[in-house]
Amino acid sequence: MKGTTHISDPHFAERVRESFARQSMMHLIQATLPVVEHGRTEIHLPRWHGIEQQHGFVHGGVVGTIADSAAGYAAMTVVPASASVLTVEYKLNLVAPADGDKLIARGRVVRPGRTLIVTTAEVFAVKDGKESLCALMQQTIMVMHGKVEKQGQVASSRRN
Amino acid sequence: MKGTTHISDPHFAERVRESFARQSMMHLIQATLPVVEHGRTEIHLPRWHGIEQQHGFVHGGVVGTIADSAAGYAAMTVVPASASVLTVEYKLNLVAPADGDKLIARGRVVRPGRTLIVTTAEVFAVKDGKESLCALMQQTIMVMHGKVEKQGQVASSRRN
Amino acid sequence: MKGTTHISDPHFAERVRESFARQSMMHLIQATLPVVEHGRTEIHLPRWHGIEQQHGFVHGGVVGTIADSAAGYAAMTVVPASASVLTVEYKLNLVAPADGDKLIARGRVVRPGRTLIVTTAEVFAVKDGKESLCALMQQTIMVMHGKVEKQGQVASSRRN
């Protein structure tokens, strides 16, 4: 994203972290959100048995889940505090087995817009400290203006 | 898929069900595979707290996971017993909140090929016995010839 | 699309045909729009030298162009007369060479919405009267309310 983009909400990181904390699915797979910057986020995921397929790699659906969320939250960092975001669609290429000690999904905003935001995400497998690309995603996010995402309220209908 | 398509392996349903049973991720989210026919499958998913986002809808990543798997297993029904399959890529449109008592992902083969298989999946939310479309997916599957998927062996690197 | 969908504009076919007629690109490749029904359209394309690649097949970019337009115009049939449509994104699988006497792209609305419409298109090559699938597309269309598409005016910014 262009570095000159206006920051719509100075408290974007807090807002994004609170939303992430409310996602029971993220807890279920043991994902964390250690990086939230303007226009980009990182989701980390340790390797553990419950999210694997039988051969010891992380399931492709889990790879897609963290890619979708990392990019969706990157979009959420650039919208006003009075808006929420939801995933319209995404396209994911799985380019190598998700093998490693942990996965890192890096989402970033490519094209911010008032109604639609285009993002991408890359997912890396980290093995012995070395990262290798395992998935690439391109995504369309919709901005729901005037629909604040609050605890216990239905705000954005899908991403949250 | 054309109804005239040759059945490469008469025991395809057994092979697919065994593979599904080995996916710990499917157990984690409580998904089942009640329908395995030549060229199509169905994955069912009850609504429960752990896979929801904070507003009570099923997480979009879970929707993608069952769509990807339903279509991937549909592809697996049409390949020889000596082959396995893996997801090259998929594109998912989330068209409505995944709200309901359960979700049904229906995958089917649109275009079988020796090396690549094109599939689609639709995910429906079932509420009070009524189905409504919540996601639509288009997917490319690669056939790995000579790589049987066996318990405890790395056969296909991603799907399994 | 559900058969019960309300017709927003009884003159949709006229509106769509006028828009198509203004696309110089459609003239350049010699495409026609013989079918415009509520929620679906067909674009036909004769085989001729200028749109081929060197081996005598129709260029993949042309296949994508008629798929995108057929589905986009299918979406246009379901919006009010006071709205226009534009393509947000599409995903195209090219499943077989576009070989034949002519191509037929069939677009249809899968999920109409107030702001976003999800469509699909199939492109068939017709050879000796027999159709074979050569491409499959899934697309997201945005509805621009209050932006009538008129001759000589910039209405919708991309599709038209």
Place this chain on the structure above:
Amino acid sequence: MKGTTHISDPHFAERVRESFARQSMMHLIQATLPVVEHGRTEIHLPRWHGIEQQHGFVHGGVVGTIADSAAGYAAMTVVPASASVLTVEYKLNLVAPADGDKLIARGRVVRPGRTLIVTTAEVFAVKDGKESLCALMQQTIMVMHGKVEKQGQVASSRRN
């Protein structure tokens, strides 16, 4: 693409340029291929009436055509001389009207593989010397080993 990638064919640029020259569709829309480097290419397209829609912007199908070709030819630069490439599928986001004096499509290889290559392309509109992003594409390319692309022969079935 990693800078360390092995160059499979030192004459890749010649091979790519010859293929491009045989595409009658590229001539029809007046596209040129001024940049062919290992792992990346550029296709340029002047603005002219025949490829526009009625409002003076370049047609979205044309944008997709040059994105698809730029990325496909980027893939062709990294395969052996004895192989050809074809587009399996691509996903294109149209993020802004294709307005400007000319368009530049930049394709690059993200993940080379023996059988499948993942690429991306960005399309920029150039206006008064200033580039602005108008489209973003993610693509899967298949490598056809032992199928040299030669003049007058059917080598790769789609891209060429």
